[in-house]
Amino acid sequence: xxxxxxxxxxxxxxxxxxxxxxxxxxxxxxxxxxDASLRAELAAAAALDCDLALWAMVPVRADDLAATAAADxxxxxxxxxxxxxxxxxxxxxIAASLVAAVLILPSAGSDPAxxxxxxxxxxxxxxxxxxxxxxxxLWGTVFTLTxxxxxxx
Amino acid sequence: MLKAMAxxxxxxxxxxxxxxxxxxxxxxxxxxxxxGPSIRLAAKVLGDRAEGEDAVQTALVKLWxxxxxxxxxxxxxxxxxxxxxxxxxxxxxxxxxPVAPIEAAADxxxxxxxxYEAAVANDxxxxxxxxxxxxxxxxxxxxxxxxxxxxxxxxxxxxxETTPKAVEGLLARARVELAGLLAGTKE
Numbered sequence: 261x262x263x264x265x266x267x268x269x270x271x272x273x274x275x276x277x278x279x280x281x282x283x284x285x286x287x288x289x290x291x292x293x294x295d296a297s298l299r300a301e302l303a304a305a306a307a308l309d310c311d312l313a314l315w316a317m318v319p320v321r322a323d324d325l326a327a328t329a330a331a332d333x334x335x336x337x338x339x340x341x342x343x344x345x346x347x348x349x350x351x352x353x354i355a356a357s358l359v360a361a362v363l364i365l366p367s368a369g370s371d372p373a374x375x376x377x378x379x380x381x382x383x384x385x386x387x388x389x390x391x392x393x394x395x396x397x398l399w400g401t402v403f404t405l406t407x408x409x410x411x412x413x
Numbered sequence: 414m415l416k417a418m419a420x421x422x423x424x425x426x427x428x429x430x431x432x433x434x435x436x437x438x439x440x441x442x443x444x445x446x447x448x449g450p451s452i453r454l455a456a457k458v459l460g461d462r463a464e465g466e467d468a469v470q471t472a473l474v475k476l477w478x479x480x481x482x483x484x485x486x487x488x489x490x491x492x493x494x495x496x497x498x499x500x501x502x503x504x505x506x507x508x509x510x511p512v513a514p515i516e517a518a519a520d521x522x523x524x525x526x527x528x529y530e531a532a533v534a535n536d537x538x539x540x541x542x543x544x545x546x547x548x549x550x551x552x553x554x555x556x557x558x559x560x561x562x563x564x565x566x567x568x569x570x571x572x573x574e575t576t577p578k579a580v581e582g583l584l585a586r587a588r589v590e591l592a593g594l595l596a597g598t599k600e
Binding site for chain 2: 267272273274279281304305307309311312313314315316318320321322323324325326328330331332333334335338404
């Protein structure tokens with residue numbers, strides 16, 4: 261223990277001996293006892309300790325009500341959670357999409373002439389049926405859930 | 414969901430595990446345990462109750478989001494959360510500017526006719542708060558942890574993610590600066 265180390269301890273820890281490092285406490289006290297300038301530094305540190313103690317004593321309200329409000333406020337600040345539709349809703353959506361595909365796809369890309377559809381020749385009809393089947397298969401591929409997707413529902 | 418009868422006995426790390434699974438009741442219970450020390454520290458360090466509340470809320474959001482990453486083997490929930498609060502306070506640079514110059518704090522008079530001692534005490538606390546606002550955030554945090562929380566050098570070092578020796582230097586410089594600022598405002 262030298263004078264410099266004693267000054268460091270007083271400067272950092274203040275004048276409260278009980279806060280000083282236990283291993284160095286007695287040695288610092290012994291140095292202070294025989295060094296007037298160290299005693300002056302200790303007195304200055306004690307004055308600042310008083311101000312800091314006063315500052316620390318100014319109360320901050322921290323009751324249960326405030327804690328609950330803080331928890332609720334923090335929860336309200338959380339980003340919105342990802343919401344997954346129930347399986348039934350997804351199944352319903354897929355079924356509705358398939359029905360819509362069956363109803364809409366045959367006329368897609370053709371001339372908008374309902375009369376002509378009624379008068380369609382037998383040659384055209386198999387082509388349309390094949391097209392619908394292909395489209396339905398395509399829709400089914402798009403909307404069929406993978407095992408990973410199903411595990412998330 | 415947390416059972417009301419069992420909740421008070423649950424240790425902090427068990428609550429953290431429940432929070433990691435989205436248990437809001439566990440979150441509220443843990444908040445009730447951690448809030449007091451946190452708001453006292455944040456409000457003192459930032460010099461403003463509202464700023465302190467905002468910093469603690471930021472820390473609470475981080476607690477909720479980071480609960481699954483908490484590792485009980487690396488320290489207590491309290492210590493972990495204190496570190497989060499410390500970082501939230503240090504990050505709030507906007508709030509660390511002094512609201513009023515320290516000279517104004519020295520001249521400030523209480524609007525209420527309080528007893529002389531209370532007025533003197535208020536004046537000293539106000540001057541110290543203004544002086545604290547002049548310190549850099551890490552110095553201010555070190556002072557608050559040491560003098561407000563009674564933390565050891567090792568605990569402060571953990572909170573500030575530095576070494577105890579560095580904390581000694583931080584505290585020493587902070588105290589010298591505080592003493593100088595206060596001396597400059599004394600009548």
